[in-house]
Amino acid sequence: MNIVVCVKQVPDSAAKVVVEGGRVSWGDAPLVLNPWDEYAVEAALLLQEAAGGDVTVLSVGGESAKEALKTALAMGCSQAILISDPALDAADSQAIARVLCAAIKKVGGVEAAFFGRQAIDGDMGVTGVQTAHLLGWPMLGLAARVEFENGKLRVERSFEEGRQIVECQLPAALSISKDIGEPRYPSFMGIRKASRAEIPTWDLAALGIEAPVSVVRWPEVFNPPVREVKTEMIEGGSPQEIAEKLVAKILEEKVL
Amino acid sequence: MNGKILVIIDHFKGEALPASWEAVGAASELARSGGGQIAVLVLGAESKPLAEQVFQFGVQEAYYCDDPTLTDYRPSPYAAVVASVARKLSAAVLLFPTTVRGRELAALSAVELGGGVMPDVTELEVSDGKILATRPVYAGKLLARVVCEATPAVITTRVRAFKKPAADPAHGGEPVRVEAVIPEEDIRVKVAGYTRSETGVSLSDANVIISGGRGVSNNPELSPPAGMDEKQAEIWRAQQGFKMIGELAALLGAAVGASRAAVDAGYIPYEHQVGQTGKIVSPDLYIACGISGAIQHLAGMRSSKVIVAINKDPEAPIFKLARFGVVGDIYKIVPALTDEFHKRLGK
Ligand SMILES: Cc1cc2nc3c(=O)[nH]c(=O)nc-3n(C[C@H](O)[C@H](O)[C@H](O)COP(=O)(O)OP(=O)(O)OC[C@H]3O[C@@H](n4cnc5c(N)ncnc54)[C@H](O)[C@@H]3O)c2cc1C
């Protein structure tokens, strides 16, 4: 089965992100493969191991996003493609979805597209399902388990109250939840292969599309108001004494 | 604002997820500041009784669709009905709760209707007839103001960010039935089964959360049953630790949360994980037991109203965010807290 995984490069989850002079800055924290997309890569590789075929990893981003693609290659993906175009600088989720849709069509013969749950920069969690809709493919979102049997996908989807088991024929799009299992580490051989890989770059012209319209704008990004927490340390000679004081304080806050 | 505000209720078998009412609350706020009538749509099995209930919250119109193709949730037939109702009403704004279904349907409806999607917003404002939404980005490290240049603006409201509107039982009305759009033979996804989770109180909606971290596994006073290897013994210890936390939680009607370290070590299922790659919560009271306060954990609970931290390390970063801190051993403090709450709450 030929699979595409869509990944984004984002600042590390441990980065201290602030707005400085109107711009988002993460200091010298590294840019990494979006942690949720690691699960998508893992799930795609598991499916490929079971069903054969290739896993192509795609990212829309700047030149630096090649590093995220290399992480995915090192994990075991067969090939990577960067989609980069200055016209996509302020692209919203739907514009990215249109680009991904065009790219998946250009890759050709793709039967399943994998996405992460959300990108940890914009925290949108919508691009996967929007791409699926544009492709005309069903979306199996937040898959906690993926099986492939007799040409059919069988997926357990996570919802607030439980899991729904759904089945569908290919092609289909999936987003992957953490329940799938921990993503593998890049292997030594994988890292060597990835470091030598030539990653082709496609621009919008190569995809044969105009710059898609973005309708959601972010006029302002700002630091959240500093929360003045005055920490009160509760001390006492015994756990009982501490508990008495702490419970009294909590009850005073009227949160129970 | 020109055009109607359409709120889509998320429910499971006729029971609305609480965040749905908050979305109705957000709609009332919008209507108050920017004008516009509120319509509500409920889809799926048992949707009619729910649609009848919504009038008490001051909405003007309610629609429901309980076609057999919608008995189980599936994105494409659901989104098709949302889009058809939105078109019929010329809705200017669509509001969903930020739930799995809500976010998915919002994303689909935005593409289908040529609008734009703004998920997980915490504040809404109308200025110059346009909606200005505020949403946390970078796991809440920053806030973004976003606007949608197209119609409709499709919004999901963050759980617990908006108030459920006051009910007035004197308000009533008759919901209107609408037809499904996609016939069964054109729906490619088939539902083969369902398993309910046994978590009990849902973390995202909880008023009170008691969370345990890696610290739950090191009670030296417990001796694990014979025959366990080291890893099994550690998990056994941790489970006793979560039992202790569970007792306090049960007393307070609270949900049990966990750090990723506790989840990754196999102490407790992933459903309980709080943080950037777990659940984002904002309860009135959050008690962190044996959690260091890594930035990814803080990302998931920083907006809790009152944070209490119990940790034996006085330097633990969690204390910086805590309203009340106790430097101490959770095996001593937590049971004492349970006893004391027991006395004070008379339960
Ligand atoms: C991409 C990414 C995503 C992540 N997402 C999340 C997430 O969603 N949620 C999350 O929580 N983490 C997340 N993490 C992990 C995070 O970085 C930390 O590793 C994790 O939160 C640590 O959990 P902890 O506080 O339980 O463990 P530790 O950091 O080991 O802290 C244990 C604490 O318990 C205290 N302690 C030990 N014994 C006792 C005792 N008997 N009594 C009192 N105190 C005691 C110790 O002093 C210590 O402070 C993520 C990491 C990455 C890289």
Ligand SMILES: Nc1ncnc2c1ncn2[C@@H]1O[C@H](COP(=O)(O)O)[C@@H](O)[C@H]1O
């Ligand atoms: N620029 C991008 N390039 C490739 N895939 C992306 C991009 N942005 C988002 N995605 C995919 O869509 C998922 C959801 O992203 P988002 O809707 O931005 O939260 C991510 O986890 C990725 O799988």
